[in-house]
Amino acid sequence: MTVYADNAATTKTSKTAVAAMVDCMEKYWGNPSSLHTVGQEAAEVLADARERAAKILGCEAREIYFTSGGSEADNQAIISAATIGERKGKKHIISTSIEHHAVLHTLKRLEKKGFEITLLPVGVDGIVSAEQVENALREDTCLVTIMYANNEIGSIQPIAEIGEVCKNHGVLFHTDAVQAAGHVHIDVKEQNIDMLSLAAHKFHGPRGVGLLYAKKTIPLTNIIDGGAQERGKRAGTENMPAIVGMIAALEEAVSNLDKNSAYVSALRDRLIEGLSKIPHSALNGDRNKRLPGNVSFCFEGIEGESLLLLLDEKGIYASSGSACTSGSLDPSHVLLAIGRPHEVAHGSLRLSICEENTREEIDYIIENVPKVVDYLRQMSPLWHDLEEGKKNHVI
Numbered sequence: 001m002t003v004y005a006d007n008a009a010t011t012k013t014s015k016t017a018v019a020a021m022v023d024c025m026e027k028y029w030g031n032p033s034s035l036h037t038v039g040q041e042a043a044e045v046l047a048d049a050r051e052r053a054a055k056i057l058g059c060e061a062r063e064i065y066f067t068s069g070g071s072e073a074d075n076q077a078i079i080s081a082a083t084i085g086e087r088k089g090k091k092h093i094i095s096t097s098i099e100h101h102a103v104l105h106t107l108k109r110l111e112k113k114g115f116e117i118t119l120l121p122v123g124v125d126g127i128v129s130a131e132q133v134e135n136a137l138r139e140d141t142c143l144v145t146i147m148y149a150n151n152e153i154g155s156i157q158p159i160a161e162i163g164e165v166c167k168n169h170g171v172l173f174h175t176d177a178v179q180a181a182g183h184v185h186i187d188v189k190e191q192n193i194d195m196l197s198l199a200a201h202k203f204h205g206p207r208g209v210g211l212l213y214a215k216k217t218i219p220l221t222n223i224i225d226g227g228a229q230e231r232g233k234r235a236g237t238e239n240m241p242a243i244v245g246m247i248a249a250l251e252e253a254v255s256n257l258d259k260n261s262a263y264v265s266a267l268r269d270r271l272i273e274g275l276s277k278i279p280h281s282a283l284n285g286d287r288n289k290r291l292p293g294n295v296s297f298c299f300e301g302i303e304g305e306s307l308l309l310l311l312d313e314k315g316i317y318a319s320s321g322s323a324c325t326s327g328s329l330d331p332s333h334v335l336l337a338i339g340r341p342h343e344v345a346h347g348s349l350r351l352s353i354c355e356e357n358t359r360e361e362i363d364y365i366i367e368n369v370p371k372v373v374d375y376l377r378q379m380s381p382l383w384h385d386l387e388e389g390k391k392n393h394v395i
């Protein structure tokens with residue numbers, strides 16, 4: 001059996017999205033900026049895609065900017081707010097310690113340019129409160145950027161409450177909703193969101209495409225200069241097939257959201273219950289305020305990478321919270337932020353499931369993870385120290 005349980009990294013492109021993309025490539029291959037009929041037919045398809053995206057998010061079509069993905073949308077949102085703030089002498093930004101690197105590294109860059117960044121700590125549940133945000137606000141705060149849902153531990157933030165605090169204080173609010181879009185209900189007006197990023201490949205759309213919603217009163221800063229595409233804010237001939245595929249996938253995800261969410265969260269709960277039986281294990285993130293498909297655990301006495309390799313041999317495709325793949329031996333900043341000690345954070349496992357997973361697959365994971373964890377512990381000097389009482393168990 002093979003089980004794909006790494007949907008937080010990317011999802012399989014849906015048949016609906018693929019069909020929409022092929023149709024677009026075959027019929028609407030014109031350049032939407034061309035004035036002739038072939039171009040204008042493509043322009044109509046693009047306008048239609050923008051309207052459908054706006055309808056789903058609860059905004060106007062002119063507030064949607066298509067990008068190359070979540071990272072670009074995050075960069076543009078943050079740089080735009082910083083540019084607006086700088087003109088008014090406001091150079092303070094509030095965010096959290098568990099953001100995606102697309103946000104954290106953009107903030108680092110701004111810090112080098114003289115911005116002050118407050119990274120709010122999260123609780124053991126991986127959640128920040130609206131009150132924390134309110135207390136951190138200053139006269140010179142130009143932006144609050146807080147992710148909707150975390151990609152590693154699945155924790156969901158109180159976005160509407162944070163949005164309200166920001167609105168009341170007249171501070172721009174951006175949310176990286178890459179993990180949330182298509183999985184939880186989003187309405188930018190109701191939730192007082194000024195800017196929002198999403199990426200198609202996290203909800204069964206294609207890679208390399210996303211969008212930035214920005215309230216019409218916000219003058220965006222270009223990251224890519226050139227032609228007048230995207231109302232002059234993002235140059236480059238539009239990636240039509242990808243955009244059309246993204247909207248098809250988003251509509252599909254949103255129209256099945258309640259059904260999928262109920263099904264996937266039941267599988268998630270079964271998986272959490274099964275893996276909780278492993279001694280000295282701990283669930284990462286809040287038990288309830290978490291994405292329907294996210295299961296994240298730490299197991300004491302093992303290395304996440306070895307666990308992934310052995311699970312791969314059994315046909316289980318998962319991920320670990322640590323960043324060893326990027327050449328660094330530092331454990332995940334998210335797991336450290338929720339208070340996991342270094343050696344515990346190294347033994348992490350993220351299983352991110354979707355509506356295509358079956359109960360049999362979940363049971364296959366529940367059967368195999370404990371065996372592999374046990375096998376690795378038997379070979380681990382750290383585990384033997386823990387068992388012999390030379391070191392104390394932390395979880």
Ligand SMILES: *Cc1c(COP(=O)(O)O)cnc(C)c1O
Nearest residue numbers: 069070071100102151178179199
């Ligand atoms: C995947 C992801 C991103 C990056 O999106 P890309 O489309 O890969 O650039 C940003 N933020 C979060 C929370 C993500 O999960």
